[in-house]
Amino acid sequence: MKKISAIFITVLACANFLIPITLEERINNLSKPEMQSIIEFLGHDLLEGRAPGARGGNLAELYVQSLCKFMNLDPAFANGYLQPFKLKGFILKELTVNAAGFELTYPEDVVGSFPREENEFQLEAGAVFVGFGITTPLWNWDDFKNVDVKNKIIIARVNDPGMFIPDIFEGKVLTFFGRWSYHIEEAIKRGAVGILMIHTDESAGYDWNVVKNSWSGEEPYLEADLQNNLKLRAWIKESCLRKVLEAKKINLDQLYEKSLKRNFKPIDLGFTIKVKGKNSFRDLTNNNVVALIPGQSEKKIVISAHIDHLGMTPGKDGPNIYNGAIDNGSAVAAMLLTAKILKEFRKGLYYTVVVLACNAEESGLLGSKYYVRNIPDRGNIIANINFESTPVWGKTSDFMAIGGQFSTLEDMLKSILEKEGLTYSYFSLINQGFFYRSDQYPFARYNIPAIWISAGENDDSGEKKYTRFWKTDYHTVNDDFDPKWELEGLKQTIKMAVLLIDHLNKTKEVPKWKSRLTFPLE
Ligand SMILES: [Zn+2]
Structure with a gap:
């Protein structure tokens, strides 16, 4: 394959004004503050754990909507970016x-x-x-x-x-x-x-x-x-x-x-x-925030990450806010920066890319379920690439696609990883059913090949910090923003997502199931 840098040259429209850089360079130059900003905001105490329908949850919707506008992403609906749904x-x-x-x-x-x-x-x-x-x-x-x-x-x-x-x-x-x-x-x-x-x-x-x-x-x-x-x-x-x-x-x-x-x-x-x-x-109204990067085809790739978390426990002594900085601030950052880079660097995409910031995931994948159940042209969605609790530590030597075994998305990703010198690995916590626990699952359930994409467990500290997160800090008040995070795993995740979408666009491939599905289809 020809080097990406030889084909796609564009202009970085900020500090390095008018200096052309390649897609690859843009990804490699992702700055720590750029990635940090989204996690820091979403994980802030003022967002009170972003419970759906609560003030903090509504603020998170507003924030993500503003970022979509800021990045010039198209709204997915005639009346804007919000898809309200009642709970x-x-x-x-x-x-x-x-x-x-x-x-x-x-x-x-x-x-x-x-x-x-x-x-x-x-x-x-x-x-x-x-x-x-x-x-x-x-x-x-x-x-x-x-x-x-x-x-x-x-x-x-x-x-x-x-x-x-x-x-x-x-x-x-x-x-x-x-x-x-x-x-x-x-x-x-x-x-x-x-x-x-x-x-x-x-x-x-x-x-x-x-x-x-x-x-x-x-x-x-x-x-x-x-x-x-x-x-x-x-x-x-x-x-x-x-x-x-x-x-x-x-x-x-x-x-x-x-x-x-x-x-x-x-x-x-x-x-x-x-x-x-x-x-x-009570009745709650909350919203999925949905944006588009239009392509030539009506066929769509949905990238997704949930914006909600567990809220807070008022009146409890000590830390009482479930900030959810990793779950799922880091993943929202990965999704939005993937969208930002695609928007800046990929004019004339073949597939339309849908950016789905879904809500009420922690309550049972409700926002993504609602989206998939109600979208009139569901048959046009060819793949879902989901981000969930994206690793925020040092570079990893491995990379994972949770649910990859079910579809040819895995094979596409493997070939990309090989070129990038990363090994493909399966999550060690196999007894936890992760594939069914985040927003890729409703897509899969409706017969759409779907994966959760993530840097692996082997970060360069040798401490397997991601594995530790799931064992100790997941769904506790300790899932809080830390300015010392290297965010290299996040950058790798963004890179692989962009390259995978790029691959799909260039080859116009339609992912297929490839093995026995261990879940029922709707
Ligand atoms: Zn989550």
Whole structure:
């Protein structure tokens, strides 16, 4: 291939006015302040953790909209950049779960949500253990066997059987069927009135604090996702469930044992669960911010990153703002700078590039879901390249595409990485189902090849700072802006994104699925 520098020469319209530089030089010259600025602002205390529909969340929308204007990106809609969507937000004020005589307290033993417009709620239903609660022809697995669990509270293991039996499902690699969001989807399909998902650090992939922090603020829902029978959506600590079951002389390990067999059937546990609590609720309007870099073709590549985070805990002593500087300020910076460079350096793109700053990701990928569900020309989207919690440390020797194994986007990226002297690697935290946990997933679910693109885990400090982030600071108040970050991983991520989009544009290739999909398609 001819050197990019020989073909594309343009002018950098700022400090080096009128000095022509190449695309490659522009990327290599990305300055630290340029990258820092976006992370620093989005991660600032004044944005109060950017909860959807909250003041900080609205400010983040406004900021990203302003940057899109500043960069001369086209608005995606006739009336501007904003795609409003309504959410119902629920805050759990009190919750007690009484099971077999034990009173489980919130948020130490159970956390969850009761998304019904009831200030005070009550629910009583029979408890049924459903194993993993998975039904899929992909591995010929059916935990329900058509047993009716309508109006029951089902108790389900999270993760999938592959975690324990390496030769079924994908072994230790978590499939979508192991994710909590799938267990809820299946509970809805089955007409259950509640679900208690059993938490262990190992099966969830994160500790109770992560569950607690993720579920204890306001829980927003798309209105379309509330038109069903499922009222209680909750997690229970395994140790608490064990106590409850012991009182009924039921051994949890024996239930687990049974749940690993293909002939498993739901087990009526012979007691009822009483749920009581208080809620507050409100309507929230928030927005995706969507911009375009028009190409010759109607076909589109969507680049995405979520702008929201977990908000704050008012009144809590000590640090109480979930700044989300890495999750997802760094990724928004990566997305916007990718767009900026494409806009400056690529006149006459073949594919139209859509810049999607989505909202309410932390609440269940709601903004990207809304976008994909409602876009009238969904069939024109050929690929989604998502940015999520982009590494902010030193240069890495490796690079990842989470979800790459499913599509030919991986092959395209691999060839680019080879030229750049980077190795292609898979995320070591394979039990966490990352592919299903960020905004690439709704695209994939709607049959659009999608990846989350990121510098790898091997940064030049040798300390694997990215891996450490996921284990210690992810979804805690420690995810805060640090001016000492080198931001080399961020720069590498931007570079690979630009080169991948460049490759797609030059070859006019349409990415295809290339392997068995371990998730259902809509
Ligand atoms: Zn995130």
